[in-house]
Amino acid sequence: MADIKPPFTEEAARKKVKAAQDMWNSQDPPRIAQAYTPTSIWRNRDSFFSGTEAITKFLTAKWERERNYKLRKELFAFTDNRIAVQFWYEYQDAHDSMRWKRCYGLEDWTFDRETGKMRKRMMSGNDIVLGPDGNGEGRWFVDGVDVNEVPITEQHW
Known part of the structure:
Protein backbone atom coordinates (compact mmCIF):
# COMPACT_ATOMS: atom_id res chain seq x y z
CA MET A 1 0.00 0.00 0.00
CA ALA A 2 2.89 2.41 0.75
CA ASP A 3 4.13 2.08 -2.85
CA ILE A 4 1.16 4.24 -3.97
CA LYS A 5 2.25 7.76 -2.99
CA PRO A 6 0.91 11.28 -3.35
CA PRO A 7 0.20 13.20 -5.44
CA PHE A 8 -2.81 11.01 -6.19
CA THR A 9 -4.55 10.58 -9.51
CA GLU A 10 -8.05 9.13 -9.49
CA GLU A 11 -6.66 5.75 -10.53
CA ALA A 12 -4.00 5.81 -7.80
CA ALA A 13 -6.55 6.87 -5.16
CA ARG A 14 -8.86 3.99 -6.15
CA LYS A 15 -5.96 1.53 -5.93
CA LYS A 16 -4.97 2.90 -2.51
CA VAL A 17 -8.54 2.44 -1.24
CA LYS A 18 -8.79 -1.16 -2.47
CA ALA A 19 -5.32 -1.98 -1.10
CA ALA A 20 -6.48 -0.69 2.31
CA GLN A 21 -9.70 -2.71 2.02
CA ASP A 22 -7.79 -5.91 1.28
CA MET A 23 -5.32 -5.29 4.07
CA TRP A 24 -8.06 -4.67 6.63
CA ASN A 25 -9.92 -7.79 5.50
CA SER A 26 -6.76 -9.76 6.38
CA GLN A 27 -7.41 -8.83 10.05
CA ASP A 28 -3.65 -8.85 10.72
CA PRO A 29 -3.07 -5.91 13.13
CA PRO A 30 0.77 -5.83 13.06
CA ARG A 31 0.80 -5.93 9.24
CA ILE A 32 -1.93 -3.30 8.94
CA ALA A 33 -0.20 -0.98 11.43
CA GLN A 34 2.83 -0.87 9.11
CA ALA A 35 0.74 1.03 6.52
CA TYR A 36 0.63 4.00 8.90
CA THR A 37 3.41 6.35 9.95
CA PRO A 38 4.90 5.59 13.40
CA THR A 39 3.16 8.72 14.74
CA SER A 40 -0.10 8.34 12.79
CA ILE A 41 -3.07 10.06 14.46
CA TRP A 42 -6.38 8.22 14.61
CA ARG A 43 -9.94 8.99 15.53
CA ASN A 44 -12.21 5.97 15.42
CA ARG A 45 -15.70 6.93 16.52
CA ASP A 46 -15.07 8.21 20.07
CA SER A 47 -11.51 6.86 20.44
CA PHE A 48 -8.46 9.06 19.85
CA PHE A 49 -4.91 7.66 19.77
CA SER A 50 -1.66 7.64 17.82
CA GLY A 51 1.32 5.46 17.02
CA THR A 52 2.00 1.95 15.80
CA GLU A 53 1.58 0.26 19.19
CA ALA A 54 -1.79 1.93 19.83
CA ILE A 55 -3.01 1.05 16.32
CA THR A 56 -2.04 -2.60 16.78
CA LYS A 57 -3.71 -2.73 20.20
CA PHE A 58 -6.88 -1.08 18.86
CA LEU A 59 -7.16 -3.43 15.87
CA THR A 60 -6.51 -6.52 18.00
CA ALA A 61 -9.35 -5.55 20.37
CA LYS A 62 -11.56 -4.64 17.39
CA TRP A 63 -11.38 -8.11 15.88
CA GLU A 64 -11.72 -9.87 19.23
CA ARG A 65 -15.13 -8.19 19.34
CA GLU A 66 -16.04 -8.02 15.62
CA ARG A 67 -16.12 -11.64 14.42
CA ASN A 68 -16.68 -12.78 10.83
CA TYR A 69 -15.71 -9.26 9.72
CA LYS A 70 -16.02 -8.33 6.04
CA LEU A 71 -15.35 -4.83 4.76
CA ARG A 72 -15.85 -2.84 1.59
CA LYS A 73 -14.31 0.59 0.95
CA GLU A 74 -15.02 2.90 -1.97
CA LEU A 75 -13.35 6.14 -3.01
CA PHE A 76 -15.50 9.13 -2.12
CA ALA A 77 -13.14 12.01 -3.03
CA PHE A 78 -9.43 12.79 -3.24
CA THR A 79 -6.93 15.62 -3.50
CA ASP A 80 -3.17 15.73 -3.75
CA ASN A 81 -2.40 13.82 -0.51
CA ARG A 82 -5.84 13.19 0.96
CA ILE A 83 -8.51 10.58 0.31
CA ALA A 84 -12.08 10.36 1.60
CA VAL A 85 -13.59 6.89 1.76
CA GLN A 86 -17.10 5.55 2.13
CA PHE A 87 -17.23 2.12 3.79
CA TRP A 88 -19.55 -0.65 4.91
CA ILE A 128 -27.31 -1.16 12.71
CA VAL A 129 -28.49 -4.59 13.82
CA LEU A 130 -29.20 -6.94 10.89
CA GLY A 131 -32.45 -8.88 10.98
CA PRO A 132 -34.80 -9.66 13.82
CA ASP A 133 -32.74 -9.99 16.98
CA GLY A 134 -29.51 -9.72 14.97
CA ASN A 135 -29.93 -13.04 13.13
CA GLY A 136 -28.16 -11.59 10.07
CA GLU A 137 -31.16 -11.43 7.76
CA GLY A 138 -30.34 -9.02 4.95
CA ARG A 139 -26.58 -9.45 5.10
CA TRP A 140 -24.68 -8.32 2.00
CA PHE A 141 -21.29 -9.92 2.60
CA VAL A 142 -22.25 -13.57 3.01
CA ASP A 143 -19.68 -16.35 2.71
CA GLY A 144 -18.41 -16.82 -0.82
CA VAL A 145 -19.47 -13.35 -2.02
CA ASP A 146 -16.87 -10.91 -3.37
CA VAL A 147 -17.43 -7.74 -1.32
CA ASN A 148 -16.56 -5.68 -4.42
CA GLU A 149 -19.43 -7.22 -6.40
CA VAL A 150 -22.27 -6.56 -3.95
CA PRO A 151 -24.55 -3.79 -5.27
CA ILE A 152 -24.85 -1.11 -2.61
CA THR A 153 -27.67 1.36 -3.12
CA GLU A 154 -29.79 3.51 -0.88
CA GLN A 155 -32.55 0.90 -1.22
CA HIS A 156 -30.51 -1.43 0.99
CA TRP A 157 -30.34 0.98 3.90
Whole structure:
Protein backbone atom coordinates (compact mmCIF):
# COMPACT_ATOMS: atom_id res chain seq x y z
CA MET A 1 0.00 0.00 0.00
CA ALA A 2 2.89 2.41 0.75
CA ASP A 3 4.13 2.08 -2.85
CA ILE A 4 1.16 4.24 -3.97
CA LYS A 5 2.25 7.76 -2.99
CA PRO A 6 0.91 11.28 -3.35
CA PRO A 7 0.20 13.20 -5.44
CA PHE A 8 -2.81 11.01 -6.19
CA THR A 9 -4.55 10.58 -9.51
CA GLU A 10 -8.05 9.13 -9.49
CA GLU A 11 -6.66 5.75 -10.53
CA ALA A 12 -4.00 5.81 -7.80
CA ALA A 13 -6.55 6.87 -5.16
CA ARG A 14 -8.86 3.99 -6.15
CA LYS A 15 -5.96 1.53 -5.93
CA LYS A 16 -4.97 2.90 -2.51
CA VAL A 17 -8.54 2.44 -1.24
CA LYS A 18 -8.79 -1.16 -2.47
CA ALA A 19 -5.32 -1.98 -1.10
CA ALA A 20 -6.48 -0.69 2.31
CA GLN A 21 -9.70 -2.71 2.02
CA ASP A 22 -7.79 -5.91 1.28
CA MET A 23 -5.32 -5.29 4.07
CA TRP A 24 -8.06 -4.67 6.63
CA ASN A 25 -9.92 -7.79 5.50
CA SER A 26 -6.76 -9.76 6.38
CA GLN A 27 -7.41 -8.83 10.05
CA ASP A 28 -3.65 -8.85 10.72
CA PRO A 29 -3.07 -5.91 13.13
CA PRO A 30 0.77 -5.83 13.06
CA ARG A 31 0.80 -5.93 9.24
CA ILE A 32 -1.93 -3.30 8.94
CA ALA A 33 -0.20 -0.98 11.43
CA GLN A 34 2.83 -0.87 9.11
CA ALA A 35 0.74 1.03 6.52
CA TYR A 36 0.63 4.00 8.90
CA THR A 37 3.41 6.35 9.95
CA PRO A 38 4.90 5.59 13.40
CA THR A 39 3.16 8.72 14.74
CA SER A 40 -0.10 8.34 12.79
CA ILE A 41 -3.07 10.06 14.46
CA TRP A 42 -6.38 8.22 14.61
CA ARG A 43 -9.94 8.99 15.53
CA ASN A 44 -12.21 5.97 15.42
CA ARG A 45 -15.70 6.93 16.52
CA ASP A 46 -15.07 8.21 20.07
CA SER A 47 -11.51 6.86 20.44
CA PHE A 48 -8.46 9.06 19.85
CA PHE A 49 -4.91 7.66 19.77
CA SER A 50 -1.66 7.64 17.82
CA GLY A 51 1.32 5.46 17.02
CA THR A 52 2.00 1.95 15.80
CA GLU A 53 1.58 0.26 19.19
CA ALA A 54 -1.79 1.93 19.83
CA ILE A 55 -3.01 1.05 16.32
CA THR A 56 -2.04 -2.60 16.78
CA LYS A 57 -3.71 -2.73 20.20
CA PHE A 58 -6.88 -1.08 18.86
CA LEU A 59 -7.16 -3.43 15.87
CA THR A 60 -6.51 -6.52 18.00
CA ALA A 61 -9.35 -5.55 20.37
CA LYS A 62 -11.56 -4.64 17.39
CA TRP A 63 -11.38 -8.11 15.88
CA GLU A 64 -11.72 -9.87 19.23
CA ARG A 65 -15.13 -8.19 19.34
CA GLU A 66 -16.04 -8.02 15.62
CA ARG A 67 -16.12 -11.64 14.42
CA ASN A 68 -16.68 -12.78 10.83
CA TYR A 69 -15.71 -9.26 9.72
CA LYS A 70 -16.02 -8.33 6.04
CA LEU A 71 -15.35 -4.83 4.76
CA ARG A 72 -15.85 -2.84 1.59
CA LYS A 73 -14.31 0.59 0.95
CA GLU A 74 -15.02 2.90 -1.97
CA LEU A 75 -13.35 6.14 -3.01
CA PHE A 76 -15.50 9.13 -2.12
CA ALA A 77 -13.14 12.01 -3.03
CA PHE A 78 -9.43 12.79 -3.24
CA THR A 79 -6.93 15.62 -3.50
CA ASP A 80 -3.17 15.73 -3.75
CA ASN A 81 -2.40 13.82 -0.51
CA ARG A 82 -5.84 13.19 0.96
CA ILE A 83 -8.51 10.58 0.31
CA ALA A 84 -12.08 10.36 1.60
CA VAL A 85 -13.59 6.89 1.76
CA GLN A 86 -17.10 5.55 2.13
CA PHE A 87 -17.23 2.12 3.79
CA TRP A 88 -19.55 -0.65 4.91
CA TYR A 89 -18.69 -3.69 6.98
CA GLU A 90 -20.56 -6.52 8.61
CA TYR A 91 -19.65 -8.52 11.67
CA GLN A 92 -20.95 -10.59 14.55
CA ASP A 93 -20.65 -8.68 17.81
CA ALA A 94 -19.00 -10.90 20.44
CA HIS A 95 -20.00 -8.34 23.10
CA ASP A 96 -23.66 -8.48 22.07
CA SER A 97 -24.70 -12.16 21.89
CA MET A 98 -23.01 -12.55 18.46
CA ARG A 99 -25.72 -10.45 16.81
CA TRP A 100 -24.99 -9.49 13.20
CA LYS A 101 -24.37 -5.81 12.60
CA ARG A 102 -23.44 -3.55 9.71
CA CYS A 103 -21.42 -0.38 10.09
CA TYR A 104 -21.76 2.49 7.60
CA GLY A 105 -19.36 5.38 7.59
CA LEU A 106 -16.79 7.75 6.17
CA GLU A 107 -13.06 8.07 6.66
CA ASP A 108 -10.75 11.01 6.04
CA TRP A 109 -7.15 9.99 5.28
CA THR A 110 -4.03 12.15 4.99
CA PHE A 111 -0.79 10.66 3.63
CA ASP A 112 2.89 11.33 4.07
CA ARG A 113 4.26 12.39 0.70
CA GLU A 114 7.65 10.71 1.12
CA THR A 115 6.60 7.29 2.39
CA GLY A 116 3.05 6.95 1.07
CA LYS A 117 1.98 5.86 4.57
CA MET A 118 -1.12 7.26 6.22
CA ARG A 119 -0.34 9.91 8.83
CA LYS A 120 -3.93 10.68 9.83
CA ARG A 121 -7.11 8.57 9.84
CA MET A 122 -10.42 10.02 10.99
CA MET A 123 -13.39 7.60 11.04
CA SER A 124 -17.07 8.18 11.69
CA GLY A 125 -19.42 5.21 11.62
CA ASN A 126 -22.81 4.01 12.74
CA ASP A 127 -23.96 0.44 13.38
CA ILE A 128 -27.31 -1.16 12.71
CA VAL A 129 -28.49 -4.59 13.82
CA LEU A 130 -29.20 -6.94 10.89
CA GLY A 131 -32.45 -8.88 10.98
CA PRO A 132 -34.80 -9.66 13.82
CA ASP A 133 -32.74 -9.99 16.98
CA GLY A 134 -29.51 -9.72 14.97
CA ASN A 135 -29.93 -13.04 13.13
CA GLY A 136 -28.16 -11.59 10.07
CA GLU A 137 -31.16 -11.43 7.76
CA GLY A 138 -30.34 -9.02 4.95
CA ARG A 139 -26.58 -9.45 5.10
CA TRP A 140 -24.68 -8.32 2.00
CA PHE A 141 -21.29 -9.92 2.60
CA VAL A 142 -22.25 -13.57 3.01
CA ASP A 143 -19.68 -16.35 2.71
CA GLY A 144 -18.41 -16.82 -0.82
CA VAL A 145 -19.47 -13.35 -2.02
CA ASP A 146 -16.87 -10.91 -3.37
CA VAL A 147 -17.43 -7.74 -1.32
CA ASN A 148 -16.56 -5.68 -4.42
CA GLU A 149 -19.43 -7.22 -6.40
CA VAL A 150 -22.27 -6.56 -3.95
CA PRO A 151 -24.55 -3.79 -5.27
CA ILE A 152 -24.85 -1.11 -2.61
CA THR A 153 -27.67 1.36 -3.12
CA GLU A 154 -29.79 3.51 -0.88
CA GLN A 155 -32.55 0.90 -1.22
CA HIS A 156 -30.51 -1.43 0.99
CA TRP A 157 -30.34 0.98 3.90
